[in-house]
Amino acid sequence: MLGAAVIISCGICVAAGLYVGVMIFREFPRLRNKL
Amino acid sequence: MHWLDWTVVALYIGALVLITVKARRTRLLEDFTVASRDVPRAMVFATLSATYIGPAYTLGIAASAAERGYVWYLIALMVPLQTILVGKWVAPRLREYSQCHSVGHVMGEIYGKPVRWITGILSFLFNSFVVGLIARAFGEVVSNFTGIPAETVIIVGTLPVIFYAAWGGVKTVMLTDAIQFAVLAIAIPSVIYFSGFLFDIGSLAGKVSELHFTWHGGYPPGELWGLFVAFFFGEILLPPYCVRALAACDPKQAGSGFMAAGLYGFPWMFVVVTIGVIGGASLPGLTGDTIFLKTMEMYLPVGILGLVLAGIFGIIMSSQDSCLHSASVAFSIDIYQLIRPDASDETLLRYSQYAVGAIGVIAIIFALLVPGLVQALLIVYTMWAPTVVTPLVIGLLWKGVPKASGLAGIIAGAVAAAIWEWGLGIPYGVPSLVAGLVANQLAFWTVAYGYRKGRTA
Numbered sequence: 001m002l003g004a005a006v007i008i009s010c011g012i013c014v015a016a017g018l019y020v021g022v023m024i025f026r027e028f029p030r031l032r033n034k035l
Numbered sequence: 036m037h038w039l040d041w042t043v044v045a046l047y048i049g050a051l052v053l054i055t056v057k058a059r060r061t062r063l064l065e066d067f068t069v070a071s072r073d074v075p076r077a078m079v080f081a082t083l084s085a086t087y088i089g090p091a092y093t094l095g096i097a098a099s100a101a102e103r104g105y106v107w108y109l110i111a112l113m114v115p116l117q118t119i120l121v122g123k124w125v126a127p128r129l130r131e132y133s134q135c136h137s138v139g140h141v142m143g144e145i146y147g148k149p150v151r152w153i154t155g156i157l158s159f160l161f162n163s164f165v166v167g168l169i170a171r172a173f174g175e176v177v178s179n180f181t182g183i184p185a186e187t188v189i190i191v192g193t194l195p196v197i198f199y200a201a202w203g204g205v206k207t208v209m210l211t212d213a214i215q216f217a218v219l220a221i222a223i224p225s226v227i228y229f230s231g232f233l234f235d236i237g238s239l240a241g242k243v244s245e246l247h248f249t250w251h252g253g254y255p256p257g258e259l260w261g262l263f264v265a266f267f268f269g270e271i272l273l274p275p276y277c278v279r280a281l282a283a284c285d286p287k288q289a290g291s292g293f294m295a296a297g298l299y300g301f302p303w304m305f306v307v308v309t310i311g312v313i314g315g316a317s318l319p320g321l322t323g324d325t326i327f328l329k330t331m332e333m334y335l336p337v338g339i340l341g342l343v344l345a346g347i348f349g350i351i352m353s354s355q356d357s358c359l360h361s362a363s364v365a366f367s368i369d370i371y372q373l374i375r376p377d378a379s380d381e382t383l384l385r386y387s388q389y390a391v392g393a394i395g396v397i398a399i400i401f402a403l404l405v406p407g408l409v410q411a412l413l414i415v416y417t418m419w420a421p422t423v424v425t426p427l428v429i430g431l432l433w434k435g436v437p438k439a440s441g442l443a444g445i446i447a448g449a450v451a452a453a454i455w456e457w458g459l460g461i462p463y464g465v466p467s468l469v470a471g472l473v474a475n476q477l478a479f480w481t482v483a484y485g486y487r488k489g490r491t492a
Contacts, residue, residue: 002236002237002248003234003235003236003237005305006227006232006233006236006305006306006309007233007234008302009224009301009302009303009305009306009309010224010227010228010233010302010306012299012302013220013221013223013224013299013302013303013306014220014221014224016084016220016299017216017217017218017219017220017221017222018217018221019077020077020080020081020213020216020217020220021214021217021218021221023077023081023213024210024213024214024217028054
C-alpha cells in the first residue's frame with residue numbers, strides 16, 4: 001500500500017508540473033499581457 | 036558537481052530573467068499589487084503551490100522525516116488542509132474586497148485605520164524578515180552542498196529575485212512562480228525514481244527504525260498535538276497567500292485555485308517525506324537540512340542533478356519573491372498611504388518598486404551580517420497567527436462585526452503570545468501561538484458581546 005501511494009503521489013506531482021508547464025508554454029503570449 | 040549540472044542551473048536562472056524581461060513592465064499600481072485582479076484559477080493554483088512549498092516544506096520536512104519518519108506526513112498535511120478550508124470559506128470572501136490591495140487594506144476596511152496600520156507593520160516586518168531568512172538558509176544549504184561561499188550564494192541568488200519583483204510586481208512574481216512550480220513538480224519526484232525505491236519502497240523497512248512507519252513517530256501525545264496546531268495555524272492566511280486571493284479573476288476562481296493548491300499538497304508532502312525517509316536510510320547519522328541535497332547527490336545522474344537543483348532554486352526563489360512583493364506592498368499601501376492619504380497611484384507604484392529594492396538589499400545585508408536572524412523571524416512568526424488571522428476570518432464571515440473587537444483581539448493576542456513565549460518560557464510545552472489565539476478570541480468576543488449588549492440596552 002505504501003508502494004502504491006508513493007507511485008501515485010509521484011505521478012500526480014509530475015502530471016501537475018507538466019500541466020502547468022504546457023499551460024505556460026501555450027498561453028505565454030496571453031499571460032504576459034493578461035497578468 | 037559536474038559542469039553540466041551547473042550549466043542546467045545557469046540556463047534555468049537565465050530563462051527566468053529572460054521571461055521576466057519579455058513580460059511587460061508594470062505601469063499601474065493595480066498591476067503591481069494584484070495583477071489587475073485577472074489571474075485565472077490554474078495560475079492561482081500554480082503560484083500558490085509554489086509559494087507555500089518553500090524550503091521549510093521540502094528541505095525542512097525531509098530532514099524531520101529522516102529522523103522520525105512518516106508521522107511528518109501527517110504533521111505537514113496540516114498546511115494543505117488549512118489551504119483547502121481557506122479556499123472553501125475564506126478566499127472567495129477575501130476576493131469580494133475588490134478595492135483592496137493587501138491583507139492590511141482588507142483589515143482596515145473591516146476594523147478601521149488603527150488595525151490597518153498594525154496589520155501593515157506586522158506584514159511588512161514578517162515578510163522582510165522571511166526574505167532575509169530564506170536568503171541566509173539558501174546560502175548556508177547551497178554552500179554546504181557545493182562548497183561555494185555562502186555570501187556569494189546569498190547575493191547571486193537574491194539579486195535576480197529583486198530585479199524581477201521590482202520590474203513587474205506580482206505579475207512577474209506569479210509568472211515565474213508558475214514556471215518554478217512546473218520545474219519543481221517534475222524534478223523533485225525524480226529523486227525517488229533514481230534512488231531505486233519507487234517500485235521497492237518496502238525494502239526501506241529494514242533500513243530505518245520501525246518508528247518511521249508509525250503514525251506518532253515516537254513523539255509524546257502533547258508534543259505531537261502542539262506540532263499539529265502549530266503547522267495548521269502557523270502559515271494560515273499569510274500576506275502572500277492573501278494576495279493570490281485578491282488577484283484572482285473572481286471569488287469562485289479564488290476559492291477553487293486555493294482548494295486545488297491544497298489538494299496538491301497531499302501528494303507533494305508524501306513525496307518529500309518519502310525522500311526524507313530514503314535519506315535517513317541511505318545516509319545514517321546525517322541530520323539537518325542538507326540531508327535532502329545529499330540524497331540527491333547520492334542518487335541522481337549528471338544533468339538530472341542540475342535539473343533538480345534548479346527545482347530547489349525554484350522552491351526558494353518562489354517563496355522569497357512573494358514575501359518581497361508583500362513586504363513592499365505593505366510598506367506603500369498600508370504604511371505610506373496612511374501617512375500620505377493624498378499620494379497618487381503613480382507615487383505609490385514608484386514607492387512599491389523602491390521598497391522592493393531597499394528591502395531586498397537590506398535583507399541581503401542582514402543575511403550576511405546578522406547571526407540571530409532566525410530568532411528575529413521567530414518573534415514576528417509568533418505574532419502573525421495570534422493577532423491577525425482569527426479577526427480576519429471572522430470579519431470576512433460576519434459582515435456586522437464590531438470594529439473595536441478586532442483591535443482588542445490583536446492586542447490581547449500579541450501580548451499573551453509574547454508573555455507566554457518570553458515571560459513564562461512556554462509552560463507545559465503549549466505553543467505560544469495557542470495561548471495567543473485563546474487570548475485573542477477571549478478579548479475579541481468579550482468586546483463584541485459588550486458592544487452588542489450596549490446597543491440593545
